[in-house]
Amino acid sequence: MSAILPLDLVSAVVVIWLALAVLGLVAQASPRFVTNFIFPLGACASLVLLAAAFSALGGTPDIAVLPLGLPDLPFHLRLDALSAFFLLLLGAASFGISLYSAGYFRTMDKGTLGLLCFEYHLFLASMVLVMLADDAYMFMVAWETMAISSYFLVTTDHKIPEIRSAGFIYLLVAHVGAIAILMCFGVLQGGHGDYTFATMRNAHLTEFWASITFFLALFGFGAKAGMLPLHVWLPEAHPAAPSPVSAMMSGIMLKTAIYGILRVSFDLLDMQLWWWGVLTMSLGLLTALYGVLFAAVQTDMKRLLAYSSIENIGIILVGIGLTLVFHAFHKDALAALAITATLYHALNHAFMKGLLFLGTGSVLHATGERNLGKLGGLIHSMPKLALLVLVGALALAGLPPLNGFVSEWLLLQAFLLSPGLPLPYLNMLVPVAAAALVLAAALAGYVMVKFYGVIFLGQPREKRIEKAHDIGIWEQLGLGWLALGCLLLGIFPVFVIFNIDHVTRTLVGQTLGSTPAQTGWLLLTPIHPERASYSPLILFAIVVIGVLFTIFVVKKFYHGRLRRGPAWDCGFPEQTARMQDTAEGFGQPIRQIFKQFFGVIREVPSPFDKKPHYHGETRDLLWDWGYLPIARLAETLSRLAGKLQHGRIPIYLLYSFVTLLALLVFVR
Amino acid sequence: MAFSQQLINLFAALLLLIAFAMLSQRRILSLINLFAMQGLMLTTSTAIVAWSSHQHHLYYSAALTLIIKVIALPWLLHRLIRKLNVKWDVEPMINIPSTMLIGLALVVFSFNLALPISQLAGTITRSTLGIAMASVLLSFMMMITRRKAVPQVIGFLAMENGLFFAATSSTYGMPMVVELGIALDVLVGSFIFGIFFFQIRETFDSLDTRHMEKLKED
Numbered sequence: 029m030s031a032i033l034p035l036d037l038v039s040a041v042v043v044i045w046l047a048l049a050v051l052g053l054v055a056q057a058s059p060r061f062v063t064n065f066i067f068p069l070g071a072c073a074s075l076v077l078l079a080a081a082f083s084a085l086g087g088t089p090d091i092a093v094l095p096l097g098l099p100d101l102p103f104h105l106r107l108d109a110l111s112a113f114f115l116l117l118l119g120a121a122s123f124g125i126s127l128y129s130a131g132y133f134r135t136m137d138k139g140t141l142g143l144l145c146f147e148y149h150l151f152l153a154s155m156v157l158v159m160l161a162d163d164a165y166m167f168m169v170a171w172e173t174m175a176i177s178s179y180f181l182v183t184t185d186h187k188i189p190e191i192r193s194a195g196f197i198y199l200l201v202a203h204v205g206a207i208a209i210l211m212c213f214g215v216l217q218g219g220h221g222d223y224t225f226a227t228m229r230n231a232h233l234t235e236f237w238a239s240i241t242f243f244l245a246l247f248g249f250g251a252k253a254g255m256l257p258l259h260v261w262l263p264e265a266h267p268a269a270p271s272p273v274s275a276m277m278s279g280i281m282l283k284t285a286i287y288g289i290l291r292v293s294f295d296l297l298d299m300q301l302w303w304w305g306v307l308t309m310s311l312g313l314l315t316a317l318y319g320v321l322f323a324a325v326q327t328d329m330k331r332l333l334a335y336s337s338i339e340n341i342g343i344i345l346v347g348i349g350l351t352l353v354f355h356a357f358h359k360d361a362l363a364a365l366a367i368t369a370t371l372y373h374a375l376n377h378a379f380m381k382g383l384l385f386l387g388t389g390s391v392l393h394a395t396g397e398r399n400l401g402k403l404g405g406l407i408h409s410m411p412k413l414a415l416l417v418l419v420g421a422l423a424l425a426g427l428p429p430l431n432g433f434v435s436e437w438l439l440l441q442a443f444l445l446s447p448g449l450p451l452p453y454l455n456m457l458v459p460v461a462a463a464a465l466v467l468a469a470a471l472a473g474y475v476m477v478k479f480y481g482v483i484f485l486g487q488p489r490e491k492r493i494e495k496a497h498d499i500g501i502w503e504q505l506g507l508g509w510l511a512l513g514c515l516l517l518g519i520f521p522v523f524v525i526f527n528i529d530h531v532t533r534t535l536v537g538q539t540l541g542s543t544p545a546q547t548g549w550l551l552l553t554p555i556h557p558e559r560a561s562y563s564p565l566i567l568f569a570i571v572v573i574g575v576l577f578t579i580f581v582v583k584k585f586y587h588g589r590l591r592r593g594p595a596w597d598c599g600f601p602e603q604t605a606r607m608q609d610t611a612e613g614f615g616q617p618i619r620q621i622f623k624q625f626f627g628v629i630r631e632v633p634s635p636f637d638k639k640p641h642y643h644g645e646t647r648d649l650l651w652d653w654g655y656l657p658i659a660r661l662a663e664t665l666s667r668l669a670g671k672l673q674h675g676r677i678p679i680y681l682l683y684s685f686v687t688l689l690a691l692l693v694f695v696r
Numbered sequence: 697m698a699f700s701q702q703l704i705n706l707f708a709a710l711l712l713l714i715a716f717a718m719l720s721q722r723r724i725l726s727l728i729n730l731f732a733m734q735g736l737m738l739t740t741s742t743a744i745v746a747w748s749s750h751q752h753h754l755y756y757s758a759a760l761t762l763i764i765k766v767i768a769l770p771w772l773l774h775r776l777i778r779k780l781n782v783k784w785d786v787e788p789m790i791n792i793p794s795t796m797l798i799g800l801a802l803v804v805f806s807f808n809l810a811l812p813i814s815q816l817a818g819t820i821t822r823s824t825l826g827i828a829m830a831s832v833l834l835s836f837m838m839m840i841t842r843r844k845a846v847p848q849v850i851g852f853l854a855m856e857n858g859l860f861f862a863a864t865s866s867t868y869g870m871p872m873v874v875e876l877g878i879a880l881d882v883l884v885g886s887f888i889f890g891i892f893f894f895q896i897r898e899t900f901d902s903l904d905t906r907h908m909e910k911l912k913e914d
Contacts (some may be wrong), residue, residue, distance in 0.1 A: 100749060233741070588892075599860040615708075674909065675908055675910070676905070676906060676908070676909055677848065677905045678789060678839075678840045678841070678842075678843070678905070681836070681839050681840045682840050685833075685836050685840060688833075688836070690807055693809075696809060696812070
């Protein structure tokens with residue numbers, strides 16, 4: 029063998045991460061070593077992964093069989109374009125997050141830090157293995173390792189009861205999903221008894237069983253991704269976890285679920301039915317709208333971001349659904365456009381959501397406050413953080429020239445360019461879906477205005493947060509990397525799409541064809557230059573030049589001085605910073621307009637109250653109507669089953685005796 | 697009908713008779729003796745099956761049964777009784793005549809059940825399958841109706857006797873490895889039961905398993 033294959037490099041990264049995990053446990057006595065050495069080294073491994081995945085994107089699939097696992101059941105590995113793309117996402121985002129962690133975990137106490145370092149790197153390694161796995165056995169082992177290591181990461185502060193219960197909900201949903209995935213693989217292997225993906229690709233299922241498989245996959249992976257009825261763990265677990273962990277779960281782990289859906293529906297299944305696409309699209313739209321509406325009314329900054337993650341997963345699911353519809357009707361050029369937009373958005377979301385979660389981590393570190401109602405004015409005390417988070421917020425809001433715009437624009441193009449599909453009802457549905465998507469995108473902008481405005485702008489609402497310290501060098505590096513990613517992904521979309529084309533070709537058999545040779549590096553044209561095109565670099569240049577020019581003009585020809593005076597107080601002299609518009613106030617219009625979607629609980633004090641107390645809460649109705657009845661039913665059933673338990677041995681013996689007799693009669 | 701088959705039938709009948717005797721016996725010491733006798737019947741019948749069908753491995757089974765079920769276990773149980781100083785069982789939960797009537801119904805049931813199976817089996821002992829099943833069920837019944845721990849354990853051991861007999865009568869015994877394994881399990885199991893007896897008595901001051909209800913959490 030002459031050259032080092034990308035698969036070898038990726039496996040080496042897994043080994044390095046596992047070694048670092050163990051090293052973290054061994055070296056937990058010296059926290060300085062862990063933060064200054066292990067986490068940066070893990071970040072370097074991320075870079076290697078990024079490079080290896082990048083080189084594997086265009087190559088032929090690499091296959092390896094590991095001599096590990098059970099007897100006669102070895103682990104199969106395969107690195108193809110789809111895995112390479114998601115590994116690239118993992119490497120790129122985890123590089124920034126690991127760098128940031130090196131600074132963030134500095135203040136953590138010894139024992140916790142060692143365990144955290146172990147779980148963190150194990151989590152990373154298991155995510156790589158999920159994407160490399162080429163048989164169901166390996167996949168499930170890696171998938172469960174991922175779930176369990178992330179569970180322990182979520183419950184890092186396990187002494188707080190809320191965090192424990194958040195962890196429980198996460199674990200519960202993760203396992204319900206894992207059962208569905210397991211059954212999905214069980215159906216997929218088509219009775220061969222061989223659980224390698226290679227066999228599954230060749231198994232020909234009937235339409236009925238293929239649909240069952242798809243539903244199980246959508247349910248199982250949807251539970252991990254935060255698809256609508258299974259999203260409840262996300263807003264609980266993300267705020268509970270330490271911020272780098274939230275960033276990793278939201279930015280990367282949710283994408284492993286997307287990877288799973290794509291792997292099963294486009295690679296392992298040999299047919300795609302159009303109504304799967306419609307179903308996925310509808311669920312995706314509901315998820316997106318639901319997520320963004322709830323994000324708009326949150327008062328906890330990490331919960332807000334968690335709901336925003338639900339929204340983005342919804343958008344990605346819409347993209348997958350649209351791809352399925354187009355692919356089933358053999359409109360492959362459009363399918364390629366939709367899947368490109370989907371993958372692009374997944375990549376973007378890893379960067380921007382990673383950036384924002386890390387940003388909230390720094391805010392939390394500096395102020396000790398998660399409640400938006402107590403923050404404010406941090407742009408004065410934390411200017412560097414404010415700048416970097418602004419990039420992420422603008423990207424998530426979907427503004428050009430940043431990356432969020434490109435993917436959402438591409439997805440909308442896919443919607444708008446859809447010519448007559450053979451079904452009239454579907455033709456009517458598609459514009460409605462596009463409109464709903466636009467609504468979600470617009471509301472996402474609203475959410476980001478709220479997020480950024482309430483935290484960073486205005487005056488500090490509490491005295492103590494005025495002295496918040498700005499971020500250190502590791503944090504700057506980590507956040508800077510992710511912000512740079514947001515910018516570059518936004519400015520050079522043609523280059524990005526050129527690389528995504530490899531994945532598109534393996535999934536839907538056609539590429540977007542937007543190669544630089546055709547249209548040049550500057551112009552992004554999804555289908556036809558006459559229809560629509562977008563040149564982010566020119567736009568970026570105009571924005572930069574415009575801003576610089578305005579500053580220049582203002583400084584030179586206008587007054588040229590900066591004067592800071594008190595705001596007009598409307599004739600009411602006793603103003604405090606707490607009278608600023610709050611997060612709750614900002615979300616109030618949304619809460620009024622979409623009243624039916626929320627369970628709003630408000631306790632408003634009377635004007636004569638000596639000690640006025642205000643309490644407002646927006647409850648998730650799906651929790652009250654969907655989950656609690658199931659929980660109550662389970663409790664009732666188990667109480668009934670508990671009646672069987674008397675504690676008297678003869679009664680127990682009688683049970684088995686009666687069972688034995690009944691079975692004997694039955695077998696006759 | 698061959699002489700050996702008649703002998704086997706005789707011992708099978710004795711086995712069933714002893715099972716009924718055990719069901720009705722209230723003294724623990726006699727119960728142990730009955731258990732030993734049942735083991736002896738089993739040994740003899742297995743040896744006769746071995747002799748008449750030239751299945752040599754059954755001799756080993758017979759020897760194993762003799763050592764474990766006729767000598768070792770009764771001796772162990774006797775020692776236990778002496779140490780624990782329990783000679784009488786309290787009144788069983790269902791009175792003895794009703795137990796016997798239920799037992800009769802069980803025997804009819806198991807004969808009825810065994811009829812199609814024994815027609816399929818080609819062994820010399822096929823007619824005794826019903827008896828074997830009946831003795832399993834009767835021993836099970838004994839475990840249910842007794843309150844003290846020791847008779848329950850004897851019931852368990854007697855059930856194993858019945859299973860063993862069922863195995864010999866339907867398929868000339870299980871493979872040797874399985875038999876050895878079961879014999880060892882029975883031996884180890886009775887040791888564990890012995891330890892449990894002392895623990896139960898220490899905790900509740902009695903060997904009555906009704907007290908274990910207190911362990912249930914509400």
